Amino acid sequence: MAPNPHREPSFGVVCDVDGVLPVTHVRRQLGRVGALFNRSPRDRRSVLGMPNLVRHLAYSDLEPAVFYLTAAPELSADLLTDVLTRSGYPSGTVVPAGGDLAPGWLVGASLAPKRAALDRLAERHPQLRWILVGDDAGPDPELFTDFARRHPDRVAVIALRQDRLQPKRVREDLPGVTVVAAPNAEEILPHLDTSLHLRPRRRAAVDAWFLGAAERGNDATRLRAWTTDNTVHPLVHGRTYFATLAEALAAAGRGDTVLFAGWRADSGQLLTDDGPTVAEALTAAARRGALVRGLLWRAHLGAFGYHLEQNRAFATDMAAAGVKVLLDQRIRALGSHHQKAVVIRYAGRPCDDVAFVGGIDLDRGSRDDARHHGDSQAESPDEVYGPTPARHDVQVALRGPAVREVEDVIRERWDDPAPTTRLPWHVVADRIHQSPRTAAPLPAPDRYPPAEGTCAVQLLRTYPRRRPAHPFAPLGERSVARAYAKALRRARRLIYLEDQYLWSVDVARIFAAALRRSPELQLIAVVPRRVDQKVATRAAELGQREAMAMVRAAGGTRVQIFDIENDEGRPIYVHAKVCIVDDVWAVVGSNNLNNRSWSHDSELAAAIIDDERDPRAPDDPGGLGDGARLFARRLRLDLMREHLGCEGDAELLDPDRAADTVRARASALDAWHAGGCRGPRPPGRLRPHHFGHDARPPARHRWLTIPAYRIVLDPDGRPLGMRLRRAY
Incomplete structure (x- = not known):
């Protein structure tokens, strides 16, 4: 107004x-x-x-x-x-x-x-x-x-x-x-x-929480500010997502379109216990007449802990069935394409169109379920997480106009006329392996699917500023960071987070400001017990320690940070990227809470506000007239019930009571472990998060490893002027 x-x-x-x-x-x-x-x-x-x-x-x-x-x-x-x-x-x-x-x-x-x-x-x-x-x-x-x-x-x-x-x-x-x-x-x-x-x-909830078109900071994109009348279903755990994806791909045939973007894909990863594999599901759709195209990050060599060989093998397998997959390195030299999305458009059946967005790639190790015994196809054992590392992750299935928006995200990258890589050694390798370096144009997209539900969806992205510039983001885009900053300005009672990293001071500063502004605000975060860096693990932990120290200094006992374990006491790797604010604004995506995800890599997230309200008390947790929105509240309650072993919602609806319940159950489980695990195991899986190294690191870590970590592991892709002003 x-x-x-x-x-x-x-x-x-x-x-x-x-x-x-x-x-x-x-x-x-x-x-x-x-x-x-x-x-x-x-x-x-x-x-x-x-x-x-x-x-x-x-x-x-x-x-x-x-x-x-x-x-x-x-x-x-x-x-x-x-x-x-x-x-x-x-x-x-x-x-x-x-x-x-x-x-x-x-x-x-x-x-x-x-x-x-x-x-x-x-x-x-x-x-x-x-x-x-x-x-x-x-x-x-x-x-x-x-x-x-x-x-x-x-x-x-x-x-x-x-x-x-x-x-x-x-x-x-x-x-x-x-x-x-x-x-x-x-x-x-x-x-x-x-x-x-x-x-x-008083403002309309969507307008108050979502970024306006100008606030995105990127006039070159074809994306709308947001779409309304969508149906959104959370798919918690890889097994749930993969089964849903297998069903959707099995229905794709002549005249349909399947587009996907990912950080990694493995041909042999099963989508269900009896198959098909990822490669079989995609190539079968192509043989039935569907147009199937994909974008995968080119990745670095396996010798450095990455997966170029796996992504190249996947692209080769797809090419044999007539499916073109580009190994895309049109990103900064030390950056990655981290978006994870699949879009399926059915010719003549727009009501069935579906898009998937979140943190789950089509790779080995991702197909875990609520029991958290891990994926039997996990690629390698881990000394902390065990022979088949358990993984907690979240994806969302979108139906309605938002499907076309996800499609446009992939199309914008596909239509980029720049070669997939400019580095000479990449070019030579691509020619040896006969990898395509440019993309043939895609057919014109279908119209927006019809209205399907009650959810407004805003797609948020990160693209760095680079040369040659992305035509769809010539100055880069940092709408993920801007959306978090705007949503946190309205946070009053509860921020619920699940994140793989949570380790950048610049990101933590925004959460800390919200905690200091709102004295009743609680923050509950779920993170992995140990970060997954193959190198510089100590440095990565120190970066996480800095970020957590900032939010704890701002919120004191109102800040609770946990990791999780399964019922056998084995740690669960948290790969989810979820944030829910006051049971109104929920976001699920590929982005982590660090500088790399907010400024340096490509990322994609879906922010969701349901028009339908939950009438249960408190019916307006934030006190700003936004109410409690059904999708955000249900997702938070589903996740918290799983982690706490709660049968119902009574202890979790009110933010203060939820925070007390989390604290009490985590303390009880910690005391049970400290007492030698005698007697019945208390319900729940949350454990207070502690660092493996509590002592102050030696000088070589502070003055050598940490700068290397900030340049390589968690680089800041903002233009210098934004970095100097601590803006996005």
């Missing part, structure tokens, strides 16, 4: 934007560079939520006039307006304080020109009371307090983002003026609301 243009405002917002612009003066840029190397769990500085803070004020009941103050020269006004609009700030007037030339802006000498510009604003708008927004790394503390003293009764609030490691104190002896300060916008907002007596405006 936009401000009313016909109402004469009584408030004005002045936001000093020099602290949030990609290009700023030298001293501030040096400070940003220093922040890149700060890994403290208490360093919560970020500009990520600032557009939302200004929008929150602009669209509040105050309906203020909005001004953007900068020390940049006058001639930059149009450019800055465009930059702010693309960054998500609401419409407003840019107020350049630098005149025709602004040499002082380059070195941060901007106090005097900004003071003059602010005085001119006050003179032109004598009816306005001011809300002054800035940060403490520039002149804003002196500028705003001086303005408040010289214009008594004209300033309502001074809000400062603390951008310095040692925050600059602001004198609070200003009559009638409230001073608010915090390291990020999420922590500032509640204090602003209290000071200005603001109440959030």
Whole structure:
């Protein structure tokens, strides 16, 4: 909802934007560079939520006039307006304080020109009371307090983002003026609301939670912002997914289309106990007349712990049956195509069209079930997880208009005219193995399938910025990260996570801000007992330790992190990528909670909001009018019941009671193990998560291995300007 243009405002917002612009003066840029190397769990500085803070004020009941103050020269006004609009700030007037030339802006000498510009604003708008927004790394503390003293009764609030490691104190002896300060916008907002007596405006749930078209940050894609009237079914565990996929592929024949994208595929992986295998199911559909095409990451050699040989063998097996599979390396050199999706379009039967999205590849080791004894076809034993490692994972089946959206994700990559790889040694190997390096055009897609259900679905992706650029994401896309950031702004009572890694400080910082903003918010996370890195395991654990320390510092006992084991006490590898917020917004996908997934690799996730509500109490856990949505709540309850051994939902519906139940059952199981496993085993599978190495690592790990881990294992693919501002 936009401000009313016909109402004469009584408030004005002045936001000093020099602290949030990609290009700023030298001293501030040096400070940003220093922040890149700060890994403290208490360093919560970020500009990520600032557009939302200004929008929150602009669209509040105050309906203020909005001004953007900068020390940049006058001639930059149009450019800055465009930059702010693309960054998500609401419409407003840019107020350049630098005149025709602004040499002082380059070195941060901007106090005097900004003071003059602010005085001119006050003179032109004598009816306005001011809300002054800035940060403490520039002149804003002196500028705003001086303005408040010289214009008594004209300033309502001074809000400062603390951008310095040692925050600059602001004198609070200003009559009638409230001073608010915090390291990020999420922590500032509640204090602003209290000071200005603001109440959030009611918005449609989908619009409040999902990214708008402009918020995706990628105008080149053919994807819609989101689709409605879809049916979504969770497929928990690989065995459930594979059986459903086998049935859907068996129904594909002449005139139908089967498209898939994956990180890995193994020809011999069984889809059901009696077959078919993955290769048999796909090639049988092709022999019946279906068009079958696939994209697999090219991968690195097995000697480095990867699976190039398996993916190449799969592509060769498919080619023998007339199925073209591209080994796709159109990604950054150390990146991967990590999307996992299958689309089946049935000619003349659009109501049967189906798409699968989530964390499960068509590979060996993925076909486990709720008993968690593992997949008998697991490729290799593991010293922690056993001879057939148990795996917990989640996929979703989509029917309705969202099917076409998943199809378009695969088509965009397929239609990329760039060769599948440019590295000379890859080209030679592809010619030796006769691997296709370009794709023949696909037939035109069918229309969107008809409405099927009650769920709105938004597809979220990660693509890095690369050369040559992806035609469908020339500047990259980070809608996964942006969607998490937006959803977490509305989190009030419970964030439920299942994730393979959870090990990046930059990701944890967003969760930490939500925990500090909302004192009733609980976070329950389920992760693997040990990360699966073949190399640099200690470094990966240290990265995870940093991230978990940040959320624990923010939430204290409200943060609970667990790993899981089966009924025989064998650890279960958590490969799921699931997040559920306040039983409203649920996301299932291929992305992990780390920098690699949020900025560097290709990823695909489906965010889901069900239009149907669950009437059971609490019927509005977040208290924002969104209710409890059926899909999100059912998925959370299904997962928690399995992990806790609960028969019903009574102990899990209320967020606080659910958190207490989780804590009590995990503690009971831990005590049983500590007591030598005597007596009946307590119900449940959750164990408090501990690290294998509790001691502070030696210097060689901190100064050598950790930088290598951040470059190779968990690289940051954001443009430098975004990294410096801690934005996505």
